[in-house]
Amino acid sequence: MTELSTMKDGVANQAEASDRVLQILAEAGRLFASKGFEGTSMRDIALACGISKSLLYHHFSNKDEIYARVAVGSTLELYLFVRDRIPDGPPSQKIRAFMVATAEYFRRYRWAWIASTTAFWNDPDRHRHKERLTRRDRFENFLRGLIQEAIDAGEIRKVDVPMTGRLILSSLNWMHRWYNPNKSATPEQIADIFFDMIFNGLRSGELVELPTAEPPKAGRRKSR
Amino acid sequence: MTELSTMKDGVANQAEASDRVLQILAEAGRLFASKGFEGTSMRDIALACGISKSLLYHHFSNKDEIYARVAVGSTLELYLFVRDRIPDGPPSQKIRAFMVATAEYFRRYRWAWIASTTAFWNDPDRHRHKERLTRRDRFENFLRGLIQEAIDAGEIRKVDVPMTGRLILSSLNWMHRWYNPNKSATPEQIADIFFDMIFNGLRSGELVELPTAEPPKAGRRKSR
DNA sequence: GCCGGGCTTGACCGATCGGTCGGTGAAAAC
DNA sequence: GTTTTCACCGACCGATCGGTCAAGCCCGGC
Numbered sequence: 001m002t003e004l005s006t007m008k009d010g011v012a013n014q015a016e017a018s019d020r021v022l023q024i025l026a027e028a029g030r031l032f033a034s035k036g037f038e039g040t041s042m043r044d045i046a047l048a049c050g051i052s053k054s055l056l057y058h059h060f061s062n063k064d065e066i067y068a069r070v071a072v073g074s075t076l077e078l079y080l081f082v083r084d085r086i087p088d089g090p091p092s093q094k095i096r097a098f099m100v101a102t103a104e105y106f107r108r109y110r111w112a113w114i115a116s117t118t119a120f121w122n123d124p125d126r127h128r129h130k131e132r133l134t135r136r137d138r139f140e141n142f143l144r145g146l147i148q149e150a151i152d153a154g155e156i157r158k159v160d161v162p163m164t165g166r167l168i169l170s171s172l173n174w175m176h177r178w179y180n181p182n183k184s185a186t187p188e189q190i191a192d193i194f195f196d197m198i199f200n201g202l203r204s205g206e207l208v209e210l211p212t213a214e215p216p217k218a219g220r221r222k223s224r
Numbered sequence: 225m226t227e228l229s230t231m232k233d234g235v236a237n238q239a240e241a242s243d244r245v246l247q248i249l250a251e252a253g254r255l256f257a258s259k260g261f262e263g264t265s266m267r268d269i270a271l272a273c274g275i276s277k278s279l280l281y282h283h284f285s286n287k288d289e290i291y292a293r294v295a296v297g298s299t300l301e302l303y304l305f306v307r308d309r310i311p312d313g314p315p316s317q318k319i320r321a322f323m324v325a326t327a328e329y330f331r332r333y334r335w336a337w338i339a340s341t342t343a344f345w346n347d348p349d350r351h352r353h354k355e356r357l358t359r360r361d362r363f364e365n366f367l368r369g370l371i372q373e374a375i376d377a378g379e380i381r382k383v384d385v386p387m388t389g390r391l392i393l394s395s396l397n398w399m400h401r402w403y404n405p406n407k408s409a410t411p412e413q414i415a416d417i418f419f420d421m422i423f424n425g426l427r428s429g430e431l432v433e434l435p436t437a438e439p440p441k442a443g444r445r446k447s448r
Numbered sequence: 449g450c451c452g453g454g455c456t457t458g459a460c461c462g463a464t465c466g467g468t469c470g471g472t473g474a475a476a477a478c
Numbered sequence: 479g480t481t482t483t484c485a486c487c488g489a490c491c492g493a494t495c496g497g498t499c500a501a502g503c504c505c506g507g508c
Contacts, residue, residue, distance in 0.1 A: 020455085038262035042496060052457050054498085059455095063496065092427075118342070156426040160417065166402060167395050167421055174394035193384065197391055201425020202380040203316075244485080266466060276487045278468085283485090287466065 021059050023049055029070040029111035033118070037067055071116035071132075078113075079139045081105050091150035095168070096195045098143055102172050103191035107181075114176045140165055156199070167198060245283050247273055253294040253335035257342070257400075261291055295340035295356075302337075303363045305329050315374035319392070320419045322367055326396050327415035331405075338400045364389055380423070392422060 027048040031040040042063055046053040060066045085101035086094050106113045116132075143165045150156045171194040175187060185193070251272040255264040266287055270277040284290045309325035310318050330337045340356075367389045374380045395418045399411060409417070 036260050036262055038260055041494080043494085053496090054458075055456055057497065150426075154428055157428050159421060159426055163414070163417055164421065164426065166398075167418055170395045170398035171391050173401075174390075174398050177397075178390060190387070193387055194391055197383060197388065197425075198422060199425055199427050201421075201423055201427065202374075202383055202388065203423050203425065204378055204381050242485095265464080267464085277466090278488080279486055281467070 018059075020049075020051075020055075024056065024059060024066065025070055026111070028066050029115050032067065032070060033111045033114035036118075037115075067115070070112055076135050076138075078102070078105055079135065079142060082139070083142060086146075090155060091146060091153050092155040092199060094146045095143075095150060096192065096199070098146055099168060099172060099191040099195050100188045103175070103187035106172070106175060106179075107187040110176070117173055117176070140169065143168065168194075171198070242283075244273075244275075244279075248280065248283060248290065249294055250335070252290050253339050256291065256294060257335045257338035260342075291339070294336055300359050300362075302326070302329055303359065303366060306363070307366060310370075314379060315370060315377050316379040316423060318370045319367075319374060320416065320423075322370055323392060323396060323415040323419050324412045327399070327411035330396070330399060330403075331411040334400070341397055341400070364393065367392065392418075395422070 024045065028040070028045045031044055031048060035044075042053050042056055045066070046056055056066070060069070082098055082101040082105065085104070086097050144161050147156070147159075147161050147164050147168075151158055151161070172191065175190065179187065179190070184190070248269065252264070252269045255268055255272060259268075266277050266280055269290070270280055280290070284293070306322055306325040306329065309328070310321050368385050371380070371383075371385050371388050371392075375382055375385070396415065399414065403411065403414070408414070
């Protein structure tokens with residue numbers, strides 16, 4: 001039921017869906033995330049929802065559509081979710097906000113996130129696969145824009161932009177494999193730690209402001 | 225056939241296996257990696273090998289055993305493979321070597337790597353799951369040891385060791401999702417770039433040697 | 449009363465799943 | 479020359495897969 005409520009208020013294009021549909025999407029997402037698409041049967045989903053298998057076909061035309069609503073339907077939302085949480089300010093802090101917002105999305109829509117980032121990454125459905133890539137590209141290009149912005153502003157050095165984006169996204173995308181909601185920090189805190197490590201580096205040594213650089217931002221390190 | 229030869233000379237505990245067994249493991253690994261465990265049928269594997277389905281059961285007792293030989297059987301080897309490629313020298317360079325060696329393993333045993341890091345990550349088989357976790361822990365603890373070593377030597381600042389390990393492994397573990405063998409750099413080169421980003425940081429600014437630090441190592445950045 | 453229309457169901461379908469079985473043919477062992 | 483061994487195959491099994499269908503159930507409007 002917690003899945004249900006968090007999904008309702010977050011994923012915009014599913015706002016008008018009935019409770020039953022939201023329940024099915026929540027349970028299906030959880031199952032897809034834990035057992036994969038092929039490993040999850042329609043009977044499994046029906047059993048988890050406490051309904052008959054036939055009812056699934058009353059609300060959805062087939063298994064693919066359920067998956068599409070779970071995984072594909074929320075990929076666009078990720079971009080919108082994150083974009084709306086980027087504050088005005090120095091570009092490097094926008095990157096930090098990008099990472100924290102992505103982590104928040106992961107925490108709130110965990111099963112949909114896992115299903116969309118792990119299962120079906122080589123989708124046999126050509127059209128849907130293409131659409132997912134388009135949405136994914138929009139999300140990644142947004143990050144690359146922030147990185148380029150930070151380079152232009154002189155806040156980060158002239159690194160390879162796509163490669164930097166991949167490093168940042170890797171740290172976030174892999175989180176679901178080791179994150180334990182009962183232990184350690186929140187996803188947002190973890191994203192903040194990763195930003196610090198990637199931005200400031202692990203290396204010991206004094207950091208000295210460049211004369212041309214903008215005024216110092218929050219969270220700067222002065223070595224140990 | 226290339227899969228076959230690379231697998232034969234690399235994965236030690238499969239050295240005595242017949243060509244047919246190696247062929248099955250290679251094709252099965254490729255299929256598991258692209259379609260997942262549940263999404264790959266025994267008929268698929270047999271067809272890919274150009275043999276009958278019955279022959280699979282002549283060489284393996286069941287589908288699980290094939291998966292175990294593909295994924296679990298090579299996880300220990302990853303640790304040994306990487307350990308043997310860590311040179312003597314400054315701890316930070318050991319970390320770099322760790323990343324490069326892991327990337328080399330990824331390049332050479334790509335399908336086994338993908339199968340072991342993606343499919344079946346919540347294994348219904350309790351015993352095998354536990355064994356995989358043990359092997360995985362050994363690999364990760366080895367990295368954490370290197371990180372602690374670098375901290376003790378004063379080469380990297382006092383960061384959270386497990387979290388640092390997760391950041392480094394994330395960058396490597398996610399590589400299979402975007403790496404294109406026909407384009408861009410080799411996995412080893414990518415690992416080197418990631419090490420530079422994580423070790424030196426993205427941040428602009430002059431780095432000044434600490435007086436107590438050891439003599440400079442290769443690859444140091446002197447700002448932009 | 450009763451009637452129409454969504455929500456819900458169990459029985460059922462053809463296809464495919466992992467796995468088994470008896471048998472073949474050729475080389476190795478005796 | 480006979481027997482044993484072994485890689486290999488086609489036919490087949492029960493179970494489960496995704497999906498269909500006709501028929502009930504429930505409930506507000508008449």
